[in-house]
Amino acid sequence: MAPMTINVNEANLVFHLQTDHTSYIFRIMENGEAGQIYYGQKIHVQPNYKNLTSREWRDDNPSLSEEDPNFQPPAIKSEYASLGKGDFRYPAFQVTQENGSRITELTYDHYQLLNGKSRLADLPSTFDDANDDAQTLVLSFKDQITGLTLELNYSIFPHQDVIVKSAKFTNPSSEKLVLNRALSSQLDLPDSNYDLIQFSGTWARERHLYRNQLRPGIQSISSLRTSSSHQQNPFMMLARPQTTDEQGDVFGFNLVYSGNFLDSVEVDQYDTSRILTGINPDEFGWNLAPQTSFQTPEAILSYTTEGMNQLSQQMADFYSQHLVNPRFTHEDRPILINNWEATYFDFNEAKLMTIVNQAHQLGIEMFVLDDGWFGHRDDDTTSLGDWFVDKKKFPNGIEHFSQQVHDLGMKFGLWFEPEMISIDSDLYQKHPEWMIHDPKSTPTPGRHQFVLDMTRPEVIDYLYDLMSHMIESANLDYIKWDMNRHITEMFSSELTSDQQLEMPHRYILGVYQLYDRLTKAYPNVLFESCASGGGRFDLGLMYYAPQAWTSDDTDAAERMLIQFGTSYGYPQSMMGTHVSAVPNDQMGRITSLKTRGAVAFFGDFGYELDITKMAPEELDQIKDQVAFYKQYRHLFQFGKFYRIDSPFVGSGNVISWQVVSDDRKQAIAARYQLLNHPNAPYTRFYFKGLDPNQQYQINDDAETYYGDELMNAGYFVPTILADGKESKDFYSQLFVAKAV
Numbered sequence: 001m002a003p004m005t006i007n008v009n010e011a012n013l014v015f016h017l018q019t020d021h022t023s024y025i026f027r028i029m030e031n032g033e034a035g036q037i038y039y040g041q042k043i044h045v046q047p048n049y050k051n052l053t054s055r056e057w058r059d060d061n062p063s064l065s066e067e068d069p070n071f072q073p074p075a076i077k078s079e080y081a082s083l084g085k086g087d088f089r090y091p092a093f094q095v096t097q098e099n100g101s102r103i104t105e106l107t108y109d110h111y112q113l114l115n116g117k118s119r120l121a122d123l124p125s126t127f128d129d130a131n132d133d134a135q136t137l138v139l140s141f142k143d144q145i146t147g148l149t150l151e152l153n154y155s156i157f158p159h160q161d162v163i164v165k166s167a168k169f170t171n172p173s174s175e176k177l178v179l180n181r182a183l184s185s186q187l188d189l190p191d192s193n194y195d196l197i198q199f200s201g202t203w204a205r206e207r208h209l210y211r212n213q214l215r216p217g218i219q220s221i222s223s224l225r226t227s228s229s230h231q232q233n234p235f236m237m238l239a240r241p242q243t244t245d246e247q248g249d250v251f252g253f254n255l256v257y258s259g260n261f262l263d264s265v266e267v268d269q270y271d272t273s274r275i276l277t278g279i280n281p282d283e284f285g286w287n288l289a290p291q292t293s294f295q296t297p298e299a300i301l302s303y304t305t306e307g308m309n310q311l312s313q314q315m316a317d318f319y320s321q322h323l324v325n326p327r328f329t330h331e332d333r334p335i336l337i338n339n340w341e342a343t344y345f346d347f348n349e350a351k352l353m354t355i356v357n358q359a360h361q362l363g364i365e366m367f368v369l370d371d372g373w374f375g376h377r378d379d380d381t382t383s384l385g386d387w388f389v390d391k392k393k394f395p396n397g398i399e400h401f402s403q404q405v406h407d408l409g410m411k412f413g414l415w416f417e418p419e420m421i422s423i424d425s426d427l428y429q430k431h432p433e434w435m436i437h438d439p440k441s442t443p444t445p446g447r448h449q450f451v452l453d454m455t456r457p458e459v460i461d462y463l464y465d466l467m468s469h470m471i472e473s474a475n476l477d478y479i480k481w482d483m484n485r486h487i488t489e490m491f492s493s494e495l496t497s498d499q500q501l502e503m504p505h506r507y508i509l510g511v512y513q514l515y516d517r518l519t520k521a522y523p524n525v526l527f528e529s530c531a532s533g534g535g536r537f538d539l540g541l542m543y544y545a546p547q548a549w550t551s552d553d554t555d556a557a558e559r560m561l562i563q564f565g566t567s568y569g570y571p572q573s574m575m576g577t578h579v580s581a582v583p584n585d586q587m588g589r590i591t592s593l594k595t596r597g598a599v600a601f602f603g604d605f606g607y608e609l610d611i612t613k614m615a616p617e618e619l620d621q622i623k624d625q626v627a628f629y630k631q632y633r634h635l636f637q638f639g640k641f642y643r644i645d646s647p648f649v650g651s652g653n654v655i656s657w658q659v660v661s662d663d664r665k666q667a668i669a670a671r672y673q674l675l676n677h678p679n680a681p682y683t684r685f686y687f688k689g690l691d692p693n694q695q696y697q698i699n700d701d702a703e704t705y706y707g708d709e710l711m712n713a714g715y716f717v718p719t720i721l722a723d724g725k726e727s728k729d730f731y732s733q734l735f736v737a738k739a740v
């Protein structure tokens, strides 16, 4: 019998949701709406929380009750607020009735407690397949005006201190209703003494950390690109000003969604912070026709008092158990070589086979054939949509090429950009209407290409047929699913005029549907998502594609920042990390092969350069890197990740992080230095997460050290970094700690 994690006080209608270390409490108020009471460190279950629900009169506010004039909406912390009944903050939802009114009066109807957590129907979602004590509470509300019903879903995952929330609207009436906004989660916190920590950037510079104190008014991150985007990631944190990676209170918020999103924090007149996360209400409108429902994506909330490393670790653990395709949860990911930066579009089977053979000798496990294998795609102006092989490059078909790769005992992967169409393609000749465009407007190209209307079932069928044909005929082990532009002229001639605002969400549902069909039909194919690098690095896609290409920027120094930032919200096993050539194609920077390896080790490792052009010493080095990675692969991909020296704090010149095995018998720390400076101070490196009573050997040191010494007193880092032989700019050191 699972321990009670959801406590309901029937008499007072108080709901207290407990995880191992947190409490989330709310109640039904006298007007039938749900009022938020507390979210934070675990506290005792009580029949009510009078102290926390005390009210005081504040001037200049409407009142909801004659008996209790202090019941004033602007001063109330609510669970899922409407607009129009006196709470003037931005609401969680809004519905328009046939007469144009947007006023609703949703009141509590009943609740339901369920064991476990089931998946959502058309959206990626969390689950509890392994019966890890999850429990679900469904609270139902009914609108006194329209009859509309609202279900607020709360699922508790006690051991990872995670709460998953979503909302579902159903229209049982005969009236046509329109949802103007339907966020996934609202959380009203009682004060605003927090820093908002977000992960922003652009192409090739994804997920850099920005930390700012909350201020009165709305602050938000969002996307209108029909994609979670390079520019803003849906993951954000609210941390007390003193909180660091090591200690302090912090909330994490994320969304299991890949389309237009909004994460907003509104600090109101009484310093309450309202956090809303969900589908961006801009460019959204959903017809809730009679007898239909609308389910929002799921929002993830997590909390700890123990700093941001702990938050990242508990969320990473949660995703691996309750979100990622279970087929791949604990599966070591293959070391791959991808031909993109090696050849770009200039290749044929013979050229690729020289790379494959070389890779095989070096111990690399998978070859990924990137863009350019289909149609007549010799540059990026043509052929998207024509997912059949270019016979000029592969006279005997991809099957033959794939067979040769497989014959060497290697795996074989293929690149697709399913959602796209080139004007110069057979597909466009046949189905120009499948391209997203507004017939009255000039289509705006992006990378010379356009986007397919993924709201059309026939488009999904077409892509499914061609992709499954390739999967079967070429015996694919892996697919890299790319998406290289954002949508303009968002309009579908398939949809009615009043459905056009449904299109951004319907588009994403189409993407999910194709992913769902393919992953169900081919459960052993490993999918890696990609969007010009890390432009769709989100939990929605993580559900289908356990790994993602982190960034098109493969420069080691830039990757230190990108991977450091990404690690706050996502585990290393999700990050594709490759060694590429120097001078680096994006930055022109030269870094050593050693440093490129030492950065790429901390993720799903691979190579992305022409290994047939490398000197024998470099090939030896690659062989060593591959062997080293294989030895510690599980630790690199699935070990507990600790950030130690941040590039986003202080000078940022030294960056370090570390992974530790579950049994704490192995750990690997990396210390990177951007620029070398002369006559350095004596330096110690402080390990994290070791067993204090265990003795460890570091690299090949003859001596051993207790974990407590390595963590508290540190490990001497040699910094005589000017022996004249090797540049100590962009320098890396790895410390492998092994229990003895």
Ligand code: GLA
Binding pocket: 340, 370, 371, 415, 482, 484, 530, 531, 532, 533, 549, 551, 552
């Ligand atoms: C995107 C990807 C790259 C590569 C190219 C191919 O930019 O991020 O890794 O696949 O497309 O066109």
